[in-house]
Amino acid sequence: MFSFFKKSEAGEAAPATQTSPAQDEAPKASWLQRLKAGLSRTSSQIGGIFSRRRIDEELLEELEATLLMADCGVEATQTLLAELRRRWKHDKLETGEQLRAALGEILVKLLTPLQQPMQPDAHKPFIIMLAGVNGAGKTTSIGKLARHFQSQGKSVLLAAGDTFRAAAREQLMEWGRRNDVSVIAQDGGDPAAVAFDAVSAARARGIDVVMVDTAGRLPTQLHLMEEIAKVRRVVQKAEPSGPHEVLLVLDGNVGQNALAQLKAFDQAIGVTGLVITKLDGTAKGGVIAAIARTHPKPLRFIGVGEGIDDLQAFNAVEYVDALLDTGNTT
């Protein structure tokens, strides 16, 4: 918990002016390597299937089972297999490698609609609310995003909306002091009131981006889901055009459970974008296909580690390359 902020306090993280990862080829290459390493379990399982010379029904059935095990879910797996079968016949595919290329194209087509960058210049202040279950990576992602926006020359203000844990609040405030990011917090109290104060302060101070952190909660904790819906309503009271982004942070390791979380949070607060973290761990990676097929939402960022450069804008071609080893990125 808060390890990113702890790192910053110890002075280990890169200074704000150095964080422009997307424009920096060297970090990007190592970032892609981390993504590939994270998804290597799935890519090696699928790779084993494609290494066969001939395509037949048995191979397709094995691929189907592998996609299901990789968290793609029934609907996305069926969609992918149906299209693959069509291409097999229509394009007269013969080898496993041709099938890998075809699956890559089909997956890129499925995932590309999720590749929609955030538009923080659309409003001032641009108000982002973050939600998710406990430990999904909200606070870590806020730290990374704050640096990301600062590197673009934007001023940032945080609302410490996790009013349950005093330690979390203090950690965030200390991190803010050291990184030139204002943090609005209250002792105890109401998260909606903190959000209201933060939005009002951002307007008064001419801040570019406000991020409203919220305490982790499970969709089954109905009173907490009602509480977060209230935070959203109160943000809108403070700024009628906001919130401009309602980000749901999902842990990439939770598999199909991510879909259940997405549906529940979407119903409560109207999710407008996703952050999927921890794709560097034991994540199998297919859940993004499941989301694209059954409950599509813009996937703004994916996380492959706890470091400052480890949160990157989602790119469908890069992701599919990491998942299938298609060789379409270097």
Ligand SMILES: Nc1nc2c(ncn2[C@@H]2O[C@H](COP(=O)(O)OP(=O)(O)OP(=O)(O)O)[C@@H](O)[C@H]2O)c(=O)[nH]1
């Ligand atoms: N490996 C890895 N760890 C991550 C990533 N993102 C976050 N973490 C770690 O996940 C843990 C939980 O992250 P937090 O940011 O504290 O999660 P949170 O959603 O704010 O948690 P609550 O405050 O309990 O709601 C921390 O140890 C983070 O360092 C990631 O992309 N990869």
